[in-house]
Amino acid sequence: MSVSTRLAAYKAYLEAEFSEDPPSLGWRVRALLTGHPSKGLAMLDDGSYRSGDYFRLTLYRRRIEARNLSLSQVLSNKLDQKLWLDVVMPSVAPPTTHYLAGRKLISLSGDGEVQDQRALLALLAEKGELFIKPSGKGQGAEALRLVQTPDGILANDRLVAAPQWLEGFSRKHINGYIVSDIIAQGAWSEAFFPRTLNTLRVLTGTHFSDHRPIVLAATMKMGRPATYPTDNWKKGSGGVAALVNVDSGILSAGLFYNKKTRQRDTIEAHPESGARILGASVPNWSVVKSIMLKLAAMLPFPGLVGWDVALTEAGIVVVEGNIRPGLDIHQCHGSLKQTAEQRAFWAEMRM
Incomplete structure (x- = not known):
């Protein structure tokens, strides 16, 4: 890998690190030593942080720029994605x-x-x-x-x-x-925080060897007053994120960055609405997962995509696909290399 590529990745990491105040000076020092933003490190569970079982931003940026290059050239922005979805799967295209x-x-x-x-x-x-x-x-x-x-x-x-x-x-x-147009979300997702469109972030990989799709992770994002008009999580700076069990569709506790204590925090119910998070089940999860696997298999090139998926009464709407998806929203809940299928895909990504 060229020196220029490494420098570009490190520059992107520094921009991410210094765009926000660190949880503490100690976390900033750890960030500079590991090549991963301090808030992202602070949001990791203790086991993942101590074992180093997480993807560092510097490595990830190098790999995603190389491995997703063809995919990003054809689906680099939301307008491209809209036109593609209108043709390949119009039923889930955004309005x-x-x-x-x-x-x-x-x-x-x-x-x-x-x-x-x-x-x-x-x-x-x-x-x-x-x-x-x-x-x-x-x-x-x-x-x-x-x-x-x-x-x-x-x-x-x-x-x-x-x-x-x-x-x-x-x-x-x-x-x-x-x-x-405004997407009318279903009652289940609306209950968490009605003022924002609360979406699933579904991370799919399409294998480079045989174009076989995999759902690597899924996380439910929930807005809060600080995130309006979106449900943006951004390492817990505003919204709440709850990991979805990929097999069952059941949510874990909500995770967010506590600005008062400057550390990760978990909640069992949404702080504004009181809607139960822990143990809640994504409606029709098996159908949602099946559609996302089908969509990932239809990508023109293999690679990694983080899809924002709205749950409506009529089905799902793909709000957008992120060609450089952040991994912290998933890996802050635990390792992304727990299964053989996950490890096989990351091996193809050389991560």
Whole structure:
């Protein structure tokens, strides 16, 4: 592996480490020695941390850039993924209706409609609510939930006059933003925290040897007030994550980063809603798992994908696929190398 590749991976690790305050100076020192962000280390269970049974970010970044290269070239952003899903499995495609190109609103309905960006306000007035996010960014960055009210627009709960909001939004480099209808999640996931779309992060691997798919892990993400309008977990900085037993679909306790104690913490029920987490069972998990395995097998190239899956009353919706999925949301609950099938895939990833 080239020196430049190693340097790029280490640079990415340093950016992740210094983007947030560490749990303590001691954890930062450990992070610099191991090549894994301090908060990620602090979120590991004690057994995994002491045994070193976790994937370090520096190694992971090198491997994912090399092994997922072909896959990332064709499914690098949410717009690419939407178009691919509309063809290969339209029943699970997200309700993305438009995208923004410069100052134009482009329809994805196939009618060739191109309108001025001011049409976004008319679309919002018609729909009542919209979700807007950059197609090429993850972790909920710059995501906007827009709600039309008699007094103006609620943009992530901040009330602003419609012309004022559009003027401010237009000042940004808005190429590639995608515009979606609101996904109506089912009662089970909504109960955890109704203000956000609470999704399953399903980690699939497609073998490089024979294109055989595997569900490597699954974790239920639940929003909190600090994460609105998304359920973003990001090493526990906001939301709650509960590991899903891949065989049974039953949830473990919720895991989050306690900002007061600056360490990992577990809860049996959601702190805001009181909804039971520990022992809850994902509805129709066997069906969800089967669909995700089928979808992973249909990828144009083998590799690793972290899918955000919404559970609705009508079935599942794939909100997006992450081509560089974070592993901490899964491995903070325990090792990702517990089964022979898991170990075989990671061996192909050279991890």
